[in-house]
Amino acid sequence: MEILVAVVIAVLTSCGVYLLLRGRTFPIILGLTLLTYAVNLFIFVSGRLNPGKSTIIGVGEGYTDPLPQALVLTAIVISFAMTAFVMVLALRARAELGNDHVDGRTKVEDVKS
């Protein structure tokens, strides 16, 4: 279980970072989304993995830490809002600058100069 979660987080993070380093806004937003998924999973497991345990004391045997679940809920809400904002901003930049390069450049020659 631990290995599986670790691998999932690692794959999400590396794909996210790779996409973040691209030059156009759309892959970057996609990369950000993947990165936030990885981060959310990471927060979730910061309270240790307790498969089969409930978060409520008294229901079943033992319980798992409820705090990371509250944290991850907050983090998800915030990351949704931020992704929506950056999406709108990217669309606006596309309209205003005429292309979706993060530096507002279109041609290879422009990037060089």
Add this chain to the structure above:
Amino acid sequence: MSHLIIAPVLLPLLTAILLLLGTGRPLRVQRSISFVSIIAQLGVAIALLASAAEGSITVYALGNWAPPFGIVLVLDRLSALMVFVTVVLAFFSLWYAVRGNDKPADSLHSVLHFLLMGVNGAFLTGDLFNLFVFFEVLLISSYTLLLHGGGAARIKSGLHYVLLNLVGSSLFLIAAALLYGLTGTLNMADMAEKVAQTTADEAPLMNAAALLLLVVFGLKAAMVPLYFWLPRAYASASAPVAAMFCIMTKIGIYSIIRMYTMVFGDTAGVVANLAEPWLWPLSLITLGFGVAGALAARELRLQIAYLVVVSVGTMLAGIALNTEQALSATMYYLVHSTWVCGALFLLADLIVRQRGAASDRIIIGPALRQPVKLGALFFIAAAAVIGMPPLSGFVGKVMLMQAATTDERTFWLWFMLLAAGFVTITALSRSGSTIFWRTENRVAKAEKADRGALLAVITMLALSLALSFGGNAVVQYTDALAQQLKNPSIYTEAVLSHKAIPGVHHE
């Protein structure tokens, strides 16, 4: 009194909501609501400052959940001073904005109050995750403020700013989750006690978490190599927004001071002072890059934005020295640089408006309508930011240099600070002489500067003089503040001994 500590968060929140509901109402109504609220906040900030000056630490448990379980607000000397500095800066930005700068869109006032809520909350909270939440509140407000007024340049620099900060937020969450996994708490006071008990085999992970946090706060503070977003973003923002943004880098500085003196400070056992070897060289490099940028800048506002980077370098050096005297000097310098940089951004806007097509480029342009008035103000502001006597920058730099006379780092600090001062003089005299003296033989067709706006700038610069002549009182406060910071047990005990109010039950 006991509930007053939450007022710096609630007042701007309620004002912002009220202003949102009033969208479409005459600008006059919105302006008065916004202005009345900021004056009330100023009153609250002064009351909090007075209460913190007595040396006691006020703890406010939200929802009556006693620490370490609930979220707490903590008022100590540091947070009281930061809130005060913020509200004063916001007062002047608003004052300037209501003189005609808030016209392009009517949401400026509302978002500015949301920003204030985030900033004040970040300074007052005693909980790491709550700090993240307030960071997000202030960041999303700052995104909208930065884009206020629109235009391709703003969108372009805004996109960089937003994307970088989103990555920063992700890193913040990773660091917070790591720290929670290691210590089992998010309350900063509780965390300080848990971190002190770190064992040697936990130390590498703890180091990783702490340094990841340093990256996040360094990004907010615009530390090398994470400052590249700042100059363009600040230079393209509208004047009151750019002035207000002068507090943004200080939030990073504040968080660094808070985390690396209290949680990872002298008392942190095996991970004590782990950020210091990084902060010291990076602060001097930041200083160097800042002055190089100021010297190379071809636009006035870009140059001022680089001066913000210079001030960040200076403050980080003070933190890295990690002595009581140096921290006191850093706090004094922080107050000075926030207000003076704010004044400079507002003044630059007044100058730009009278230069017609030349705008803020440092080239030969038409003569200004009021060259003497604006020129004199520019001279005073430049002197303050460079650190010439008798203005506050001088006092701050001298205090910092006096603090560094004990070890081998003295030479580097003195050399960098003095060299930075010299290069800044060169840079500012170039822009000043070009803009005010080397003009074409015609006067720009521009209106005279608005009297109210001019008065706002003059008053802000007068604050610099006041900081210098009333320096004794300020230094007394910052000395006591540094003493409080270097004894984190006062803070942790105050927070952890706080009990829930009996008789109030949770449902």
